Amino acid sequence: MDLLHTLCRIAAPAGNETALTQYVLSYIEQEQHSWRVQPTVLAGDGWQDCILLVFGAPRTAVFAHLDSIGFTVRYGRQLVRIGGPVLEAGSRLVGRDAQGEIDCRLTIDEETGEIGYEFTREIERGTELTFHCDFRETETTVQSCYLDNRLGVWNALRLCETLENGIVAFSCWEEHGGGSVAYLAKYIYETYGVRQALISDITWVTEGVQPGQGVVISLRDSLIPRRAYVERIRRIAEAAGIAHQLEVEGSGGSDAKELQHGAQPWDWCFIGAPEDNVHSPDEIVDKRDIASMLALYQVLMREM
Structure with a gap:
């Protein structure tokens, strides 16, 4: 394996x-x-x-x-789905942009259902995020x-x-x-x-x-x-x-x-x-x- x-x-x-x-x-x-x-x-x-x-x-x-599947960073802290990933608040997402490595958490707005991320900074728009691999x-x-x-x-x-x-x-x-x-x-x-x-x-x-x-x-x-x-x-x-x-x-x-x-x-x-x-x-x-x-x-x- x-x-x-x-x-x-x-x-x-x-x-x-x-x-x-x-x-x-x-x-x-x-x-x-x-x-x-x-x-x-x-x-x-x-x-x-x-x-x-x-x-x-x-x-x-x-x-x-x-x-x-995965996610694309939109504007601010918004995410757009790539394909049909399961959405669960707190899921660990990883990626990389010009500022460095990214290890963040998925967020879901309780009122609107909009998805985003929680991270120490804003991630550059267009960056792809994927689930962290825990094999x-x-x-x-x-x-x-x-x-x-x-x-x-x-x-x-x-x-x-x-x-x-x-x-x-x-x-x-x-x-x-x-x-x-x-x-x-x-x-x-x-x-x-x-x-x-x-x-x-x-x-x-x-x-x-x-x-x-x-x-x-x-x-x-x-x-x-x-x-x-x-x-x-x-x-x-x-x-x-x-x-x-x-x-x-x-x-x-x-x-x-x-x-x-x-x-x-x-x-x-x-x-x-x-x-x-x-x-x-x-x-x-x-x-x-x-x-x-x-x-x-x-x-x-x-x-x-």
Whole structure:
């Protein structure tokens, strides 16, 4: 879990993913010599803060978003949400502006509900703040802010160790409206002819999805994937004997929304471990679900 701990500590709110992008590129450079296949790495100018890794003769692409939720400093001591963070007065927020390091507390006006911060000085407008990382690991769980989606990134990087044919796409802005998957998907489709995708992201513990019962294969959220594609994935999971759960939701979304709304005929399926305390500083995931998530991705990328 050392890699996951490191990923969770790096601030990368939507729109400012650069630090995490640089870390992932450094990790790839250091580790790819031990991977089964060395990929073509596409990043830098023209890709914004996204990364594409192309292995062998790809048939399927895995999408994992780098960004997280957070806050932007407005005027005075006001904050504006990035994505949908849980709001709890007193939550510890960290960041940095031109005057130095920031370690402050979230405030909520009892009358108006407006959010702000408590700190020894005013923070420069436009500064991003994120939850302080308190990474906790037990024999059975990991708990931290930003497991959504650093765990999806962890899964994608671990997948790279054995991947022979496929594409791994690290995207940006997912938590705040998206915007990068559209051009990534267009390039992948037009360059490699790939049009089937897996979404390496984290979903919710609900009354129908429980921790420790296996990775979640989502039948739908606010969008509906093509049923024939999802059924194919289910058959592979069942044949492999990998613990998994089925999810049916009427809300929520992921990088899949840009695939669904795009001009290319992409098939997609959201596959991820369930977490509790979503979008809070205390997100928690069962290690058994992490293990089954990686195992299923390894099988799918080999057989699809």
